[in-house]
Amino acid sequence: MLAVMWASLKKEIREVMRDKRTLLLTILVPLGFYPAMSLMTKDLEQKQSAKMSERVVTIAVSGWEDDTELRMYNLVDSKMAWKSAESDQMQGLLDSGKVDVFLEVEKETVEGYDQRKVKLHYFSTIRGTIAYQDVMVFLTALKTAEVEKRLKGKEYLINPIEIIGAENHLTAREISGSKYGGMGAYFIIFLAFTGCMAVAVDTAAGEKERGTLEAMLVTPASFMGVAFGKLVFIIIMGLISVLSTIGGIVIMVIGYGGDSGFNLSQVGFISLLGIAVLLLALVLFFATILFTFSILAKSNKEAHVRSSMLMIVVAMSLVYCIIPGVELTKSILWVPILNAAMSIKALWGGAMPLADYFQVLVILLVLSALVLLWISRKVNADREKVLLKQ
């Protein structure tokens, strides 16, 4: 028994040692995955924190008639820029992003001494929250300094600066977008990929290996006709996977009894339609890539290995969309898959510029068309090698 077991084990090891792809997937890729991820995220975090440390927090103040103290503070800490404003400018300044925090100040005089009641207005985005925290630290320091000054002068001790509240001006949708958009996009896209992958390998490499593709090729039906049928099937399965994921999210929300803060209706019909069209384009992209990978593979196993490697690439690139503070930049717009993920996140939060949306859509469609064109040329040029079991 043991001898047979040992012989069997030895044979398996011998076989696997000669299979470079399996070794790559089972040893080298897992070995390199976390170091690579950590390097990528570390690099990103460093860039983010460098950006944050260089960033100037812009604060607008209304009702502080002589903001000399504020501007003096600005002299010692160049991170803060102050500007005077009127209360009615608040929403416009916050919406435009010209101001991170708006301070609404009311001044009262008690026994001849000034008391300022301050209300903070901000957006609870990553940037807005950091700015809000910076301003809170500043106001506390200012208040402490003022109290110390009055104590020294034995003046009437009254709370010189009282923070009476803070108002987050983000809409429920924007909060939902920043809270769930990245994670939602990650899972929807990743599961769309696995949905496509589950059928693409079998419908292309599997048919080739079983010899059923050869049987189809000796009929008058064109290969491209057969291939497009398969492609549509892969797309349908990818979309079903997307719908199932959304169904799962809905079940999760119901499970929370509506307390999760997640509400799909906040996103709005137009944005949902935009997300749906984007997902369709992305699933088309996945389907063309996976079909191409599979049809070019010499065996079912090779197709599985190739697709698994692609899955790792997809998973790694999608990680970016769940890292706090990463936003849809002009350079990200050119990165397939990640651009769709970041666009879904932005659409979810209601902050997707139309031109950027169409750019992402066009990039995905053009790439899909190019992949299709390439594989159809490859099949026409080397039909025997590509389509027949060797």
Place this chain on the structure above:
Amino acid sequence: MIEAKQVGKIFRTSKGKDDVRAVDGVSFRCEPGRVFALLGPNGSGKTTLLRMISTLMSPDAGELKVLGFDCVKESEEVRKRIGFLTGSAGLHEKLSGRETLEFFGKLHGIPSATLKKKITEMVEEFDLTEFIDRATGKISMGQKQRIMIARTLIHDPEVVIFDEATTGLDVLAAKGLIDIIRACRDAGKTVLFSTHIMGEVALLADDVTVLHKGRQIYSGSIEDLKESQVGESMEEKFINLLETADSNLKKEMASC
């Protein structure tokens, strides 16, 4: 009718020096109403030649015609008129036999009503009633073979090609296939089959071409083959033929 004139096929490697001449200058003619056998040991080029006839591969040299249609330039016309059954072809195991026939009938462009009628006829002709609605993954090897034959003949092709089709079949299933080959011949179809089993050739073939290492080492009637070769059994005659071809090839190489 199938006509091959000096057909050649080279499998090229990236380095070039290891190129393999899979088929080298093969010529023959298969007539309707006759069974033509392509005989040869494994690796002799039979499957490559049949794949070229069925338009799956293109020849590098020579000319191949099926019913007057060029296998390269008029490949679609050729595919409309041939039925190709290969031992390596499989079935869609999740589909039933009926669904398989429906699918392949559609690929051949048969209208739905005609197809339904045709399937009913084939179920009777090939005795498929018992398992026609079962998933093909769950039926026996012999039953699978009958479904594959029905699939090959669904569009009533004028030319039928069987590539090592009896491989893996038990005696009964192999006999069933041999009966079908005879029936095709009697129906006036052109029948071409490849095998490495001499007994099948003796049993079925009217004409035979023997391939060895891609070269045609014999072409003629089965009677002439029996008479021209020394040996008690057909197997002995076949081995004798191959050995003679090998020694000729060695002499040829030495003279080069």
